[in-house]
Structure formats: structure tokens, C-alpha cells
Amino acid sequence: MVTCEQLTLKVERDLGLDPRKLSAHLVSVGECSDRSAFKALFDHFAPRLKSFYIRSGSSEPFAEELVQETFMSIWRKAGLYDPAKAAASTWIFTIARNLRIDRLRKEGRFVQKEEFFFEQAMVEEGDQEAYVDQGVIGEAVEVALTQLPSNQAEVIKLSFYEHATHAEIASRLQLPLGTVKSRLRLAFGRLRTLLADLEQ
Amino acid sequence: MINHHPSDETILSYAAGAMSAASRLFVSSHLSVCESCRERVRTAEVVGGVLLNDIECTPVSADAFDQLMARIDSNAVETSAVNGVGTSSSKVASADMVGLPEPLQLLLDGGFDELKWKTVAPGVKQYPLPVDVLPGEKVRLLKLSPGFVTPEHSHHGHEMTMVLKGSFSDETGRYKAGDVQEMDGSVHHQPIADTEEDCICLVVTDAPLQFKGVINKLLQPFIGF
Numbered sequence: 001m002v003t004c005e006q007l008t009l010k011v012e013r014d015l016g017l018d019p020r021k022l023s024a025h026l027v028s029v030g031e032c033s034d035r036s037a038f039k040a041l042f043d044h045f046a047p048r049l050k051s052f053y054i055r056s057g058s059s060e061p062f063a064e065e066l067v068q069e070t071f072m073s074i075w076r077k078a079g080l081y082d083p084a085k086a087a088a089s090t091w092i093f094t095i096a097r098n099l100r101i102d103r104l105r106k107e108g109r110f111v112q113k114e115e116f117f118f119e120q121a122m123v124e125e126g127d128q129e130a131y132v133d134q135g136v137i138g139e140a141v142e143v144a145l146t147q148l149p150s151n152q153a154e155v156i157k158l159s160f161y162e163h164a165t166h167a168e169i170a171s172r173l174q175l176p177l178g179t180v181k182s183r184l185r186l187a188f189g190r191l192r193t194l195l196a197d198l199e200q
Numbered sequence: 201m202i203n204h205h206p207s208d209e210t211i212l213s214y215a216a217g218a219m220s221a222a223s224r225l226f227v228s229s230h231l232s233v234c235e236s237c238r239e240r241v242r243t244a245e246v247v248g249g250v251l252l253n254d255i256e257c258t259p260v261s262a263d264a265f266d267q268l269m270a271r272i273d274s275n276a277v278e279t280s281a282v283n284g285v286g287t288s289s290s291k292v293a294s295a296d297m298v299g300l301p302e303p304l305q306l307l308l309d310g311g312f313d314e315l316k317w318k319t320v321a322p323g324v325k326q327y328p329l330p331v332d333v334l335p336g337e338k339v340r341l342l343k344l345s346p347g348f349v350t351p352e353h354s355h356h357g358h359e360m361t362m363v364l365k366g367s368f369s370d371e372t373g374r375y376k377a378g379d380v381q382e383m384d385g386s387v388h389h390q391p392i393a394d395t396e397e398d399c400i401c402l403v404v405t406d407a408p409l410q411f412k413g414v415i416n417k418l419l420q421p422f423i424g425f
Contacts, residue, residue, distance in 0.1 A: 051258045068268050086242070086246075091249070093251075097217040137246055184212050188212045
């Protein structure tokens, strides 16, 4: 059992961007309300989250406010974080995505408190065998993304950065809807094959 | 046993948060009964995490972290595992809502028998769901009477159907509770409720269906599919 003191020491030594260190920071926030770990996460993710919200159509001041709200959520929910199931960046992405849906609601919502479902999905105990190191998975996906044909990477980025629907991507890129879908399908298929190889 | 699942591109866009509320309701409803698709979503979310890491940096204001900690301290925001979760599900599910996907339970005032179904054609009833929709989009429950054959039709846009109760069959296979069918413009199909009970489906369409044949075309405005 790692004590909070040991975790804090570890955090002070490792202020780099290694995904495993980011995950350790997040665990430390959850277990010990560790402020220096929280600051390290903030320094790394706040400028990225600000870009994420600006790309989602938010003004700069509002993006700044959403970054604050994201980190209040991270502080509140860090105890739920399980490093065996998700890298810190993946977990924080889901919080930011849900907050964006909730606060920059161009798509509308389906129940009053839609975040409820996402929170449940995050709390839920998956019965999948998550023995593959999440840092390894993240690195593999990162490499795979750089190796995607540029037209597939483009539709992936439009989906995740600008939350463009299939129809919106088709209209922006002047492509048939079927082409957009098949590019997304090919890209996801390639990532899944790669992850399946890792799990063997 | 669920045999038909949402497509990869639908799972990916769900994970990206890049779909309409109606489509999100649809996918959430399937996820609530399908562990293997929840796992697919988790895989797609890894892509989101990697892209968040790779995005350019926009500096935040110099005192942003101090402001944040001041807000956290003044709100006494707790690092609690259960904070805020589980409070919205105050509705008590009626007997025939048991087994219904939870996102739908929260939207419906009662079980299927208590809903105000509207007849749209012989053998077909519909119940529009109270969800914000995009222009041209529809989200509703459809109830097909046993043995009823829907007029053969194709789709201009995209249609997603999930069986909630009963089953239907068409040229592409048999669909039972939890199964999902996604249809695009190219496909003509003619679904039929294939057991002795009503087949109730959750259906999201993003453009009006096109019926084949003159009579069906005349019927279209009346049916309003």
C-alpha cells in the first residue's frame, strides 16, 4: 500500500508529461486530495482543455470558465478514477466531452440531467479484463493515429475536436455521406485491430 | 443475446460527443443493455484522450489555478466517490418498464400500455418522444401489430431502430430486444412483426422515409413516416 506521503514525493519528482505520471497524479488527487498533483494535472491539461473548448465553438472567456468547471469536476470525481481502466487523458476527455454536451448544447439534450448517464457509465464496473497497461494502449493509439491516411485522420479530428456529425462532416468536406462513414469505419477498425493485437 | 449492434462510425461519433440528442438517446439506450458496445465506446474514448493530449495549448490566465482552488475551498467540493450520482433516478419504474433501457424509463411517464399511442397506418402506432431534435429529425417509439407488414420503403437519410419488445424480421435478418438496425438510403426493406405480440421499437430518423410505388407515395403524407 502506497501512502499519501510516498505519492506526494513521487509527484514532486515527476512533473513530466508521461501518461503514467499523469495517471499517478490523478490517483493521488483521488486518494489524498493532493494539491501539488492537482496543480501538475492543471498545468498539463488546462491549456489543452482551453483549446478543446475553443474549438468546440466557445469564446475565450467561456472556455476559461469551462476549464475551471472541468477541474472542479476532476477534483470531485477523482476518487472514482481507476488507472487500470483508463489513462488520465481518456478519463479527463470524457469529463470534458460531457461538460461540453451539457454547456455548449447545440445538439440539444435528451433528459434534464443527461450527465447522470455518463457518470453512471464511468462508475460502472466493467467486466472486461483490463490487464493491458493503459499507458501502452495510449501510446499505441497515438502511433496508430499518426499512421492513418490523412483523409481518415481528418474525419476523426473533425468528430473529436469539433464534434461534427456525419452529415456536418459530409457537408464541410463536400463528400458523400457514405464516404464519411466508411472513412470513420476504416479508421476505427484499424485502431481496434491494433488494440486487439496488444491484448494477445 | 444481442446479435445486431450499432455501426463503428456510430460508436465513434457517440464517444466523440458528435451526435444529436436523439441519436445519443438511442445509443445510450443500446449501451445500457449491451456490455460489448460499452467496451467499444471505451476504446473509442482512448482516441479522445490521445487527441486531447495532442491538441495545441492555449495559455490560461496567470491566476487561473489560484482562482480554481479558491472556488474549490469555498464550495467545499469533496473528492467523493458517490457525490451527485444516483440522485436523478427518483422515478419508480412501473411493472412493464422493467427491462426497458434506463434512458428511456426516465423519458416515459408510464409503461407502454399507458402511453398515448397515435395510429399512423393500419397496424402501426407511434409515440413521439420529448427530445430536442434537429431539423428533419424524428425520435419516437413505433408499435407494429403482429403480422403487420410495413410498406416497402427506403431512406433518404439515416434510420436507427432498436427493438424494445417483441421482434421483427426483414430482408436483412431477425431483430429481437436490444438488437439495432441502421439503414441508409440505398436499402429497401419491408419489416414485419414476426411473433404473436406487438413489436415496439425505438426509432430515430434524420430524413423522411421514401415509400416505393404510387399508392404508397399517396399514403406518405398521411402516414407521416
